Amino acid sequence: MQPIAAQLSAQGVADVAAYYSMLPTTPDPQDNRSFPQPMSDPEKARMAEDLIVFGDGHRGIPPCQACHGPVGYLKGAPPLIPQNGDYLLTQLKHFSDGSRANDINVVMRSVAKQLTDEEKTAVSEYYGAGRGPAAGTPHPAGVPAPQ
Numbered sequence: 001m002q003p004i005a006a007q008l009s010a011q012g013v014a015d016v017a018a019y020y021s022m023l024p025t026t027p028d029p030q031d032n033r034s035f036p037q038p039m040s041d042p043e044k045a046r047m048a049e050d051l052i053v054f055g056d057g058h059r060g061i062p063p064c065q066a067c068h069g070p071v072g073y074l075k076g077a078p079p080l081i082p083q084n085g086d087y088l089l090t091q092l093k094h095f096s097d098g099s100r101a102n103d104i105n106v107v108m109r110s111v112a113k114q115l116t117d118e119e120k121t122a123v124s125e126y127y128g129a130g131r132g133p134a135a136g137t138p139h140p141a142g143v144p145a146p147q
């Protein structure tokens, strides 16, 4: 992928991204994982659930589910269940150090900056395992819910 991506101009990257973002989401026929998967560390699972359901008012962290579903779906906030956990963790690190800065109004950078490394790992593993409040709730945009 790297040699292909390296040949794209900035305009090319923007065009390809716009094109793919408009395609309907379809399930990957080669993905035969089943969800939700167990989490070995119950403490980590609880830490993730607290952030997803309640956030942390003291630190100004809104609940993840208010934007990523199922409670609310902020336009532009992608579903996190069950994206790859390592990918999610990398994104949270990049938002918190500012190397990913495409979030309008600094929404995710301000959330991620507040999270400890342990919390970033916990929520990433939790979502990556296909867990989440009311998993199975259909996404309004028709994204298939994990079974």
Ligand code: HEC
Pocket: 051, 052, 061, 062, 063, 064, 065, 066, 067, 068, 074, 075, 076, 077, 078, 080, 083, 088, 089, 091, 092, 102, 103, 104, 107, 108, 111, 123
């Ligand atoms: C106020 C709304 C809001 C809240 C609350 C919020 N997010 Fe986000 N999040 C967004 C938006 C919007 C994006 C998309 C940014 C972009 O790329 O334009 C996003 C993107 C992300 C991404 C990158 C996903 C991808 O596909 O690349 C991750 C990971 C993420 N959020 C995790 C979290 C976690 C974990 C929490 C809770 C601790 C949380 N978010 C709380 C709005 C929110």
